[in-house]
Amino acid sequence: MSGSGFLSLHGVHKRFPLKDGELHVLEDISLDIRQGEFVSIVGGSGCGKSTLLRLLVGLEEASGGSLRLDGTPIHGTDPARGIVFQDHRLYPWLTVEDNVLLALANSPLDKAERLARVHAHLELVGLRHFAKAWPAQLSGGMSQRVAIARGLVNRPKVLLLDEPFGALDALTRAQLQDELARIWLTEGITTVLVTHDVDEAVLLGDRVVVMEPRPGRIRRIIPVDLPHPRRRDHPRLAELRSDILQDFTRRQAVA
Numbered sequence: 274m275s276g277s278g279f280l281s282l283h284g285v286h287k288r289f290p291l292k293d294g295e296l297h298v299l300e301d302i303s304l305d306i307r308q309g310e311f312v313s314i315v316g317g318s319g320c321g322k323s324t325l326l327r328l329l330v331g332l333e334e335a336s337g338g339s340l341r342l343d344g345t346p347i348h349g350t351d352p353a354r355g356i357v358f359q360d361h362r363l364y365p366w367l368t369v370e371d372n373v374l375l376a377l378a379n380s381p382l383d384k385a386e387r388l389a390r391v392h393a394h395l396e397l398v399g400l401r402h403f404a405k406a407w408p409a410q411l412s413g414g415m416s417q418r419v420a421i422a423r424g425l426v427n428r429p430k431v432l433l434l435d436e437p438f439g440a441l442d443a444l445t446r447a448q449l450q451d452e453l454a455r456i457w458l459t460e461g462i463t464t465v466l467v468t469h470d471v472d473e474a475v476l477l478g479d480r481v482v483v484m485e486p487r488p489g490r491i492r493r494i495i496p497v498d499l500p501h502p503r504r505r506d507h508p509r510l511a512e513l514r515s516d517i518l519q520d521f522t523r524r525q526a527v528a
């Protein structure tokens with residue numbers, strides 16, 4: 274496959290060893306994510322969403338199957354895959370600028386180019402004037418913006434987001450969702466978002482992957498057939514949301 278940012282998962286399994294056997298967390302996950310696509314992953318607690326993302330980041334190795342980026346097997350972390358977690362993980366003893374700069378530690382760019390890159394990405398997330406601020410001076414939403422800048426500063430082919438707005442209040446969360454949609458449209462980067470929030474999943478995703486637990490599998494993949502940027506109050510989003518939530522409710526009733 275040519276191109277840049279094409280993710281391909283084929284027959285992926287993940288088991289964790291236990292004292293008396295093993296925990297089968299992911300079973301037979303196959304999914305192609307095209308270059309520039311935005312895919313949301315939702316599912317109940319424990320169905321393996323974060324594990325799947327950790328496999329894509331390269332923080333865990335699959336027990337079976339293959340994960341590839343542009344045809345190259347994924348093993349270990351790589352600047353081609355940027356990650357943003359729920360907790361911003363900023364170093365409190367470094368300024369905003371230095372926190373983002375740290376992500377370029379292995380970059381071939383010289384110092385001036387690195388700084389220019391950092392400032393461009395702080396601008397992208399609306400924090401141009403906060404380069405010299407300390408993390409303690411930032412709100413939760415601002416800290417997550419820095420984390421997004423840090424996730425993008427290496428110009429990765431893929432951006433992986435694990436509940437990035439999960440700890441934010443509803444208003445900040447909505448603002449950051451709009452920001453993420455804008456950044457994704459500007460950068461055209463392949464994006465995978467793990468979220469508990471079905472509204473967020475349908476608002477942002479080109480497709481929503483619905484997972485089910487024990488072991489974690491793909492239950493359904495739902496295309497969101499609306500152009501971007503989207504209106505939050507679009508009736509089609511409400512329909513899709515209700516369809517996905519009914520699916521969860523039905524499953525819980527039979528579990």
Ligand SMILES: Nc1ncnc2c1ncn2[C@@H]1O[C@H](COP(=O)(O)OP(=O)(O)OP(=O)(O)O)[C@@H](O)[C@H]1O
Nearest residue numbers: 289290296298316317318319320321322323324325
């Ligand atoms: N390193 C590990 N060792 C053993 N078990 C693990 C490990 N990491 C995850 N698990 C188990 O794998 C299962 C799936 O966890 P995971 O965090 O991927 O689910 P999730 O769908 O992201 O859940 P949540 O929505 O609650 O964050 C859970 O039962 C978890 O306890």
